[in-house]
Amino acid sequence: MKTYCFRFFTLFVCFCFAFQGCAYHGRIHRGIYKHSDYSDKIEARVMVVGDKFIPEQVTFSDRSFTFQVRDGVSVAVADALATLFTEVDVNDADKGKEYDYIVEADYRASVFFESRLYITNVIYAKEVRFPGLSTSLTLTVRNPHTGYAVSRYHHEESTLLPTEAEKPLLFLTGMLSVLTLTLLSPLYLQANGHYMRKTLEEDLRLSLRSIMPEMKENRMNFTRDHDTEKTNVRVDGKFIPFMKATVYIYTDNAIGSGFFISPDGYILTNAHVVGGARDVSVILYDERNLMDKTDPVTKEGGQATANKVRFARVLRKNKSRDLALLKLEGENYPYLELETDRSRYVTGEEVAAIGAPRGIEWSLSRGVLSAARDNNGVDTLQTDAAVNSGNSGGPLVSLRSGKALGINTWGRVAAKGEPAVQNLNFAVSAYEVGRTLGVHQPLSEDKTFFE
Numbered sequence: 001m002k003t004y005c006f007r008f009f010t011l012f013v014c015f016c017f018a019f020q021g022c023a024y025h026g027r028i029h030r031g032i033y034k035h036s037d038y039s040d041k042i043e044a045r046v047m048v049v050g051d052k053f054i055p056e057q058v059t060f061s062d063r064s065f066t067f068q069v070r071d072g073v074s075v076a077v078a079d080a081l082a083t084l085f086t087e088v089d090v091n092d093a094d095k096g097k098e099y100d101y102i103v104e105a106d107y108r109a110s111v112f113f114e115s116r117l118y119i120t121n122v123i124y125a126k127e128v129r130f131p132g133l134s135t136s137l138t139l140t141v142r143n144p145h146t147g148y149a150v151s152r153y154h155h156e157e158s159t160l161l162p163t164e165a166e167k168p169l170l171f172l173t174g175m176l177s178v179l180t181l182t183l184l185s186p187l188y189l190q191a192n193g194h195y196m197r198k199t200l201e202e203d204l205r206l207s208l209r210s211i212m213p214e215m216k217e218n219r220m221n222f223t224r225d226h227d228t229e230k231t232n233v234r235v236d237g238k239f240i241p242f243m244k245a246t247v248y249i250y251t252d253n254a255i256g257s258g259f260f261i262s263p264d265g266y267i268l269t270n271a272h273v274v275g276g277a278r279d280v281s282v283i284l285y286d287e288r289n290l291m292d293k294t295d296p297v298t299k300e301g302g303q304a305t306a307n308k309v310r311f312a313r314v315l316r317k318n319k320s321r322d323l324a325l326l327k328l329e330g331e332n333y334p335y336l337e338l339e340t341d342r343s344r345y346v347t348g349e350e351v352a353a354i355g356a357p358r359g360i361e362w363s364l365s366r367g368v369l370s371a372a373r374d375n376n377g378v379d380t381l382q383t384d385a386a387v388n389s390g391n392s393g394g395p396l397v398s399l400r401s402g403k404a405l406g407i408n409t410w411g412r413v414a415a416k417g418e419p420a421v422q423n424l425n426f427a428v429s430a431y432e433v434g435r436t437l438g439v440h441q442p443l444s445e446d447k448t449f450f451e
Helices: 002-018 070-081 093-098 168-179 185-217 228-232 237-245 285-292 430-437
Strands: 024-027 042-049 056-060 063-068 085-091 101-119 125-142 149-160 246-250 255-260 266-269 279-283 310-318 323-328 350-355 363-375 378-383 395-398 404-411 425-429
Touching: 042 070, 042 093, 070 085, 070 101, 070 185, 101 149, 101 185, 125 185, 149 185, 237 246, 237 285, 237 350, 237 363, 237 395, 246 285, 255 350, 266 404, 279 323, 310 430, 323 430, 350 404, 363 425, 378 404, 378 430, 404 430, 425 430
Parallel strands: 024 063, 042 085, 042 101
Antiparallel strands: 056 063, 101 125, 125 149, 246 255, 246 279, 255 266, 266 323, 279 310, 310 323, 350 363, 350 395, 363 378, 378 425, 395 404, 404 425
16 A cells, blocks of 8 residues: 555656646637627628637746637637627638638737835835736738728737735645645646636737727728728829838838838848848838738747748948948839938938838938038938938938938937927938948939929
């Protein structure tokens, strides 16, 4: 009998140690959204894309929680949409053209900590950090035949996770883990994971309950005569040559702009835009609608990747001058000429800064060239044309000659306590590009773009 007891105890100990440091693997349950149907449903066949997601991994303290969100989120979204549309299915992306609309659901979660100060006695105070979950749900409704986004809805939730004092199960499993010298810590892990999963489900339910009334309120977007393509038309007029020569650049860690300086795909941008990447993703002006047709994130910390992605290789980079030269394969790209003659940087000349401020791609701001300056050995142009995060790497163009005077680099931001700073922005000059990167173009005759 003693032998059997000893063997059982040995197997039990081995089993517990085998699960030390293991991850909680949970799945968001189906059918979490329950709501009565709206009285006047929209006559349309809607498909929720069900094959575009990877498990969402959330790390809490020294334990890892992995949630399979694919089935649960897609079905929960379909349940919600079924209260407003006459027919809703969950299907693979390649089946989308059989429906009137497709819906892409992007559900993300991350852990945060909220600190609170507790006074335990007159002379002692203790700071306690409470964990919480921050979640976001984005629903993008598309016309499956054109790929245009009909509408997009977004909602965020932040919820503190329960503490051991609030949930007896956490306290009990935690005490058992301590008493057994952490042999039963998998039980404590499972208990924490259970409450985290419930929190995810509740936040998802709240997000859907916030989004659905907004979708009903904007039901005119789903009428048959609603032509989405008309709302995506841009009238860039005389600025089209500048827009087409400008590209949108993104990496895993940053977004920015750049512009072609040759028809065979050489691109200038800032070194801080490309960072440490060897290749960067590039979107062209004529393919800008692809930016609205993005797949979900395919790797941790990554940016969404467009269906048709162009990659440019980083050829040269100078961090001290904040310059980088890229190469995109292909030919016949529209490009800008560089104004490398420093004597033509005339104070007061009208200029335009083109780029993607805050990710709002192909935006243009106008101003004047305030001054040409030497900034710690870097030839720099000061302008009052707005330059924001995302403008970096885009061209600062002369509206007289149509040439690129420089590369938009940064705008002066007010320090804490200072009044707001306006009209103080900078670009690295094209002259600096020539002497730093050795870039020389066969410049054509001067011409006036706007007569």
